[in-house]
Amino acid sequence: MTRSLPLIGFLLLVGLFGFGIWWNTRHDPREVPSPLIGKPAPAFVLPLLEDPATTVSKASMLGKPYLVNVFASWCVACGEEHPVLMAEGRTLGVPLVGYDYKDAPDDARAWLARHGNPYDMVVADQPGRTAIDFGVYGAPESFLIDAKGVIRYKHIGPFTPEVIERELKPLIAQLKRGTAP
Amino acid sequence: MSRALVRLLAVLLLAFAGLAAAQAIDPLPFKDQAQEVRFQNLTRQLRCLVCQNENLADSNADLARDLRHEVFGLMQQGKSDDEIKQYLVDRYSDFVLYDPPVKPSTWLLWFGPGLFLALGAAVVLVTIRKRGRATRIDSRLVDNATIEQGDDW
Numbered sequence: 400m401t402r403s404l405p406l407i408g409f410l411l412l413v414g415l416f417g418f419g420i421w422w423n424t425r426h427d428p429r430e431v432p433s434p435l436i437g438k439p440a441p442a443f444v445l446p447l448l449e450d451p452a453t454t455v456s457k458a459s460m461l462g463k464p465y466l467v468n469v470f471a472s473w474c475v476a477c478g479e480e481h482p483v484l485m486a487e488g489r490t491l492g493v494p495l496v497g498y499d500y501k502d503a504p505d506d507a508r509a510w511l512a513r514h515g516n517p518y519d520m521v522v523a524d525q526p527g528r529t530a531i532d533f534g535v536y537g538a539p540e541s542f543l544i545d546a547k548g549v550i551r552y553k554h555i556g557p558f559t560p561e562v563i564e565r566e567l568k569p570l571i572a573q574l575k576r577g578t579a580p
Numbered sequence: 581m582s583r584a585l586v587r588l589l590a591v592l593l594l595a596f597a598g599l600a601a602a603q604a605i606d607p608l609p610f611k612d613q614a615q616e617v618r619f620q621n622l623t624r625q626l627r628c629l630v631c632q633n634e635n636l637a638d639s640n641a642d643l644a645r646d647l648r649h650e651v652f653g654l655m656q657q658g659k660s661d662d663e664i665k666q667y668l669v670d671r672y673s674d675f676v677l678y679d680p681p682v683k684p685s686t687w688l689l690w691f692g693p694g695l696f697l698a699l700g701a702a703v704v705l706v707t708i709r710k711r712g713r714a715t716r717i718d719s720r721l722v723d724n725a726t727i728e729q730g731d732d733w
Contacts, residue, residue, distance in 0.1 A: 429632060431673060431676075432675070434669070434670060434671070434672075434673045435671070501642065528646075531647065531671060532671060533671070534671040534672050536629035536643055536672065537629075537630060
């Protein structure tokens, strides 16, 4: 028994390292968990990209769920995500709100003109101040906000068709049925 | 290397060092030096969310600069260090703190090393005791001109 102790110790370490590798292939270690899920979204007032004189606020969005997608023309991963949103955006059943993050409005408009516009509306946060309240630390990030203005879900990084099917659509269905916890 | 080349290199190095310093420091209108020291201390305890192995004080990331300005603004409003930390934790979770707070979900993190140390110490203690006993038995056996090895090692 005592002779095999080092071997047992070694095997335990192998198991531990193996678990670490397995875990990291499934989780992005850079992902920062949002403390805002299940909490009311922060109050915001942001101008529309296409019409800066008009503003959109948390209050004006109350009453039905919507998906906020943080993007920017300078963001490479947003370019990867864009075709997915173009294809799936209209099938979600909730308004898709583009959140143009720390971007020059002209660049954003040109980017949307070139790649297509999957959004029902686009709000612009050029200084990035409101994004701090949302705990945004990069793009793309997405927030699902329910009819009462509570953040239900956050996705960090680009949406893939798989994530939309597996995580987003079931949640939207729940919100629509009004059975969300 | 020729002397001229060395000089050129030195000048280039200095120029780049100056550039790096200029980027790291974005001047904020501090009230006095005490406030600046407090700001530096506080931002060193906060993590940059973009380049996660850097603190807010050192990071050149765009968001880090925004957050430094945010921290500065909160300081001007008379918020305490704890209030400022809480403000950031409310938005970015405990992740933003370099020192995670002690709470049930971080007990393993904080006390795990101590636990392993205690475990190791226990193993060493038991081994030493066993070996001590085996040695005593051995010496008795040696007296009897019989050599027997302990089973342990």
